[in-house]
Amino acid sequence: MKTKKAIGHIIHRGEVNSHPFVAIATMRTSNRKTGDMVQIWFVLTDQHPLDVVSSGLDAETICKSCPFASGNGCYVNVGQAPTSIWRAYHRNAYPTAYPKDYPALFAGRKVRFGAYGNPTLLPLAIVKAIASASEGWTGYFHDWRTNPLAHGYSQYFMASTETASSYKLATALGFRTFHVSPTKPAAAIECLSDSHGMACSQCKLCSGLTKHGKPSVWINPHGFTVKRAVAAALA
Numbered sequence: 232m233k234t235k236k237a238i239g240h241i242i243h244r245g246e247v248n249s250h251p252f253v254a255i256a257t258m259r260t261s262n263r264k265t266g267d268m269v270q271i272w273f274v275l276t277d278q279h280p281l282d283v284v285s286s287g288l289d290a291e292t293i294c295k296s297c298p299f300a301s302g303n304g305c306y307v308n309v310g311q312a313p314t315s316i317w318r319a320y321h322r323n324a325y326p327t328a329y330p331k332d333y334p335a336l337f338a339g340r341k342v343r344f345g346a347y348g349n350p351t352l353l354p355l356a357i358v359k360a361i362a363s364a365s366e367g368w369t370g371y372f373h374d375w376r377t378n379p380l381a382h383g384y385s386q387y388f389m390a391s392t393e394t395a396s397s398y399k400l401a402t403a404l405g406f407r408t409f410h411v412s413p414t415k416p417a418a419a420i421e422c423l424s425d426s427h428g429m430a431c432s433q434c435k436l437c438s439g440l441t442k443h444g445k446p447s448v449w450i451n452p453h454g455f456t457v458k459r460a461v462a463a464a465l466a
Contacts, residue, residue, distance in 0.1 A: 240328035247292045266430030268341045273348025280313040293348040296373040298463045306454025337364040341432045344370030369437040387439045393464040408447040412464040419449040
């Protein structure tokens with residue numbers, strides 16, 4: 232497999248609520264906030280991403296348990312990167328990568344699990360293998376209340392919280408959290424990208440309980456639907 236020339240790789244296929252999805256790792260990014268990180272995206276394969284959002288299906292599938300889904304405050308412009316990736320997938324632009332390929336793909340690289348979508352759609356074994364092959368990662372999961380493997384995923388990912396009650400519950404369960412709200416919890420620190428202009432690839436605080444003892448992270452809602460995100464966080 233020619234790993235260096237591919238723009239991205241399929242790392243997993245599956246179904247969520249009877250809808251097929253694909254997980255794709257793209258190898259290059261122009262995202263200044265994250266810096267130079269492999270970005271992992273989740274898209275349903277049977278419907279255009281914009282249709283998935285407009286119908287509300289994202290809230291039941293790839294973005295399950297996220298209160299910002301379905302245009303309710305998510306900072307991701309689904310008409311841009313997710314749509315481009317979905318189209319490239321349907322052009323067969325991405326070869327499939329297997330665990331034996333991970334050292335070549337991820338060695339020396341930082342990985343952003345879930346540039347769009349819940350990274351818990353990846354089997355925990357794949358998460359472990361990618362994390363082990365990489366030089367660091369970030370990740371956030373929304374289904375920490377209902378996922379039976381939540382404590383396993385929390386070793387790698389931050390529990391995404393938005394409301395005061397969700398932050399309190401996630402903290403009580405022993406998770407480190409990434410709290411998106413206009414109100415900063417006293418025990419959390421502000422995202423270093425906002426406070427110090429540090430790229431995620433440098434910071435890597437958002438890597439779950441592997442950073443045991445480190446504080447949770449808070450960030451003000453941002454993006455083109457910020458008003459909706461603020462309303463959802465204060466609900």
